[in-house]
Amino acid sequence: MRQPTVAGQFYPLSPKTLKKEVSRCFNDIEITSRDVIGAVVPHAGYVYSGSVAANVYASLPKADTYIFFGPNHTGYGSPVAMSQDTWKTPLGEIETDKDIGTLLAGTIIDMDEIAHRYEHSIEVQIPFLQHRFGNDFKILPICMGLQDEETAVEVGQEVARAAKESGMKVVFIASSDMSHYVSAEHAERVDHYLIEAILDMDVPEVYRRRSEENITACGYGPISAMLSAAKEYGAKSTKLVKYATSGEVSGDPMVVGYAGIIVE
Structure with missing residues (x-):
């Protein structure tokens, strides 16, 4: 069982408080399921990026399995690591897709739980899906410490x-903050420069622009993996359904950027 790591930090630990906080993120957002194949969502604390994430989740269709690509912030585990454990959040337990996991055996993607144990980038997404769909879905979490273009x-x-x-x-859902x-x-300026390449589904250009402007988006590999999968x-x-920065909440002059993008 993969236990929650950042409950009580990035989002509330109490199920009742978490439900209230996720509902707040969806305030004034119309839920309209679209034929979404892929998405980019941020993974900061809900108070900062929750409304950007909710704008994406409000558009997602009901699926059997939501496949997450997230960056590895901790450095633990395999360079590209898939989880097959059951994942627990304060809102309940979610099974991983063992069938797709089995079909990935022998590929560049290792089955490795250590990479996921303390990583927040995928964990914070699950309560949004639970808000929309209860616990009636599966996930396939893939954590990427290796993010070069060829690998992605x-x-x-x-x-x-x-x-x-x-x-x-x-x-397919890519978890990434921007600058x-x-x-x-x-x-x-630089986030929208990178977002243009994402909206064009141009993976080489994503890498070129990131390098050109030294853009510190943490999940450029997961974004590129999602785009590659969606193209298939x-x-x-x-x-682009919503862009915001942490400064809009914190008032700090130094900010983190958040983009919510859907691919159909």
Whole structure:
């Protein structure tokens, strides 16, 4: 069982308080399920990025399995690591997709729980899905410590292949914040520069622009893996549903950027 690591920090530990906080994130957002194949969502504390995340989750369709690509902030575990443990949040337990996991055996993606044990980037997403769909879905968490372009594309393509073979309805979700601890003006400029490449589904350009402007988005590999997987599923259009920074809540001059993007 993968126990929650950041409950009580990034989001409330009490189930009652967590339900209230997630509901607050969805305030004034119309829930309209769309034919979303992939998405980018932030993973900061709910008070900062929860409304950006909720704007994405409000658009997601019901799926059998939500496949998460998240960055590895801790450095623990395999370079590309899939979890097959049951995941627990204050709102209940969610099973991982063992069928797709089995179909990924022998690929670049290792089965390794250590990489996930203290990593927050995927954990914080699950209560949003539980708010929308109860506990009636599965997840496949993939944590990426290795984020180079070749690896990201291979991960996305392998996951798409396995998902197709499984016959399950899936949605691919990349967990990433954008710029970290820069001025709001700088964050807005470089984040939207990177977002343009994401909206064009142009993975090489994502890497080029990130390098050119030294953009500190932490999940550029997961974003690229998601885009690669979504393309295998015939994705045609993209939309930035919300952009915000932590400074809008904290009032601090140095901010972290958050983008919510859907791919259809």
